């Protein structure tokens with residue numbers, strides 16, 4: 562039994578049941594025993610999963626190109642910065658900072674992550690600053706970037722019983738341990754989101770609703786900076802996500818590059834994640850004042866962003882370093898790797914009067 566499992570059993574003595582969103586929040590972010598709480602885990606070959614950042618420095622190089630383009634779109638303001646959230650161990654920050662001259666702001670609520678990032682980014686001196694929340698970001702022209710952030714936000718689990726939606730609550734009993742029990746929908750906000758789901762799904766259809774990601778989208782829209790917001794993650798459109806064949810939803814746990822749906826096991830020792838509902842992210846952002854500029858498969862978007870760099874390589878045989886970057890380009894853009902399952906959403910954020 563993991564320490565987090567014990568914490569949940571103790572908590573379930575007093576409250577009898579918890580929403581899965583509450584369990585997932587603790588399993589990922591409990592400061593001592595959550596998967597992400599104590600500090601940045603290894604990502605990549607020796608970790609539990611790969612991300613575009615762990616593929617290599619080309620991703621940061623391409624995002625530096627996007628920063629330069631965004632600065633030009635904003636008519637070269639005298640001050641422009643890149644803001645990153647979910648900076649993890651600071652690897653993407655290092656890759657972007659090495660490829661452009663802009664200042665860099667990291668939104669980091671966890672002091673242990675900030676300490677790791679500070680150490681990694683020391684050589685960039687005053688170019689890097691930290692703020693604890695989006696509301697503390699500077700009121701400056703900026704490019705906001707995040708890679709694989711909303712997929713790591715808590716979700717509620719729900720099941721269609723043939724005539725109504727029920728929420729899956731987590732309960733504990735001696736023999737069964739932690740288990741799911743159908744019950745009423747926990748909040749009005751969740752019920753409102755559920756009312757957008759198709760009603761013609763088969764009985765037993767189980768899925769998730771990511772309310773936390775929608776709240777984060779509103780926070781982004783209300784943050785003081787203006788410019789562009791770049792969000793990259795794996796996910797679907799609303800219709801694809803809630804299609805009849807996806808009848809167990811997308812919630813999965815990851816450990817050592819293996820994935821399964823045993824989401825109440827080894828809590829705190831495995832990553833828990835869901836595919837992002839990009840349609841709702843964009844709708845909520847737009848309703849809060851943002852404007853969708855781009856929504857694309859990552860392969861198509863990064864493929865195009867990388868064309869000027871590819872053009873510089875023409876006519877000369879690639880050296881070993883260039884060959885390594887070309888392999889990264891392939892991993893980031895090829896449909897069989899990260900090009901199709903990952904999506905990019907870019908929103909414009911106007912200056913608030």
Ligand SMILES: C[S@@+](CC[C@H](N)C(=O)[O-])C[C@H]1O[C@@H](n2cnc3c(N)ncnc32)[C@H](O)[C@@H]1O
Nearest residue numbers: 597612614646647649668669670708709710713
């Ligand atoms: C799947 S990892 C992605 C890490 C990194 N961006 C990458 O792509 O390699 C999710 C990250 O989101 C971070 N995170 C979750 N909620 C956050 C928040 N509210 N503010 C900043 N980081 C957050 C976690 O600590 C974790 O580092």
